[in-house]
Amino acid sequence: MWFSDLVDIRIAPTNGQDLYLRMAASELAMMRDSGTKRKIAVVISASVVLGMALLGLASRFITCRARSKQRGNMENNQPENYSDEIQKNEVELPTFDFLTIAAATNNFSLDNKLGQGGFGPVYKGKLFNGSEIAVKRLSKKSIQGINEFYNEIILIAKLQHRNLVNILGYCIERQETMLIYEYMPNKSLDLFIFDQAQSTLINWEKRLNIVIGIAQGLLYLHRDSRLRIIHRDLKASNVLLDSAMNPKISDFGIAKTFGGDQTEGSTEKVVGTYGYMSPEYAIEGLFSVxxxxxxxxxxxxxxxxxxxxRGFEHHDHDLNLLGHAWKLWDEGKASELLDASIGDPSQTSKVLRYIQVGLLCVQQRPEGRPNMANVVLMLSSDSASLPRPKQPGFFNERNLVEENSSSSGEIRLCSNDITVTDIQGR
Structure with missing residues (x-):
């Protein structure tokens, strides 16, 4: 296989050109005995090398053509066009060549695979300089595509915040589409809070710090960044944790930007994850901050x-987690909601305040929910009084299925809790 630029050996440079051939010592001894044999061997060997190179190129050409046919009319068949579009948007983001990424991931070895999501598989890699990376590789069967890839590059490259994942570059080459991120050693939040063994590793202090960090990241997206961004797929598997357990929001493939005074938008194609989508978005396609x-x-x-x-069960009722939390709070039993696996918090009142803020955020009507600026203020202050939350949206998850069945718009929802590379963090 020939990966470098082709060299026409029929045209010799002015100062000549050296060709190095590897052969057996016995052949070399025979060639020393005859100058003529040496010339013949050089010509034959050079011909063989050139022939093998041409065969390799032909094989690669046929393989690429076959891959193009398999992908059909996917937009990914014209990566050069998207690379040009990225440049037009003045995205100052490094590009990586395919061979560098392949070497860093040990040719995308299964041993280096971190997870699998809607976008495709994610691999851990290590560059030649020792830097650890996470590589998100677009799958041919991905429910997402080049538009999401392009959207993520444009958005993340222009965002800088300690609670947002950092993108290092991208690769568009050989019908491959990949995003390169900083590697997050503690992977994703869902692996900790939903696992009985791992949940004990993050105590109450760390959990409350994670909540604050996510809130500050969202506030930056909604108000403080150059673009007003609606993430649309915030969930536990899309929150990654660094070595110090600091949270970073990831996966901006389906995020939307607002310009000027725009505060809300609508779509006929609803994308997201059950259990995290607001009622107005899941049913009517309306989204906002x-x-x-x-x-x-x-x-x-x-x-x-x-x-x-999603999937919460309780022996006393059929409510989901939101309904269960609101029922306990309304009955003055909110402390029963706390995760018992990590013991009682040292500041129970602060944790109960976080529960009340969470319930205010999941109220049925969007105008009743606080914005993220107020959320950060409420979480940071222990003295200010909080309003009384009303019944949450999707109080019982069965309502979601019933109402979606009568919705006229196209609904494309993700039924699992993992999309875009999020079984494990990057």
Whole structure:
């Protein structure tokens, strides 16, 4: 296989050109006996090398053509066009060549695979300079595509915040589409809070710090960044943890940007994850900053309780986690929601305050939910009084299925809790 630029050996440079051939010592001895044999051997060997190179190129050409046919009319067949578009958007992001990424991941070895999601598999890699990376590789069968890839590059490259994952570059080459991120050694949040053995590794102090970090990252997206961004897929598996357990929001493939005074938008193609989507978005396709606030509220209640909203079961009722949390709070029993696997918190009142804030965020009507600026303020202050939350949206998850069945818009939802590379963090 020939990976470098082709060299026409029929055209010799002015100063000549050296060709190095590897052969057996016995052949070399025979060639020393005859100058003529040496010339013949050089010509034959050079011909063989050139022929093998041409065969390799032909094989690669046929393989690439076959891959193109397999992908059909996917936009990914014209990576050069997207590379040009990225440059037009003045994205100052390094590009990586395929061979560098292949070498870093040991040719995408299964031993280096971190997880699998909607975008495709994610691999851990190590560059020649020793830097650890995470490589998100677009799968041919991905429910997402080049548009999500392009969207993520444009957005993340222009965002800089300690609670947002850092993208290092991208690769568009050989019909391959890959994103390169900083590697997050503690992987994703869901691996800790939903696992009975791992949950004990993050105590109450760390959990509350994670909640604050996520809130500050969302506030940056909604108000403080150059673009007003709606994430639309905030969930536990899309929150990654660094070596110090600091949270970083990831996966901006389906994020939307708002310009000027725009505060909300709509879509006929709803994408996201059951259990985290707000009622107005899941049913009517309406999204706004309050949609992310709703997802954040779900995440807060999951972090505090160690339970998933979707699939939550209780022997006394059929409510989901949101309904269960609201019922306990309304009855003055909110402390029963706390994850018992890590013991009682030293500041129970602070944790109960977080629960109340989470319930305010998941209220049915978006205008009743606080914005992220108010959320950060409420979480940071221990003295200010909080309003009384109303019944949450999707109080009982069965309502989601019933109402979606009568919705006229196209609904494309992700039924699992893992999308875009999130079984494990990057």
């Amino acid at each position: 309050k949609s992310d606030v709703y997802s954040f509220g779900v995440l807060v209640l999951e972090i505090v309780s160690g339970k998933k909203n």
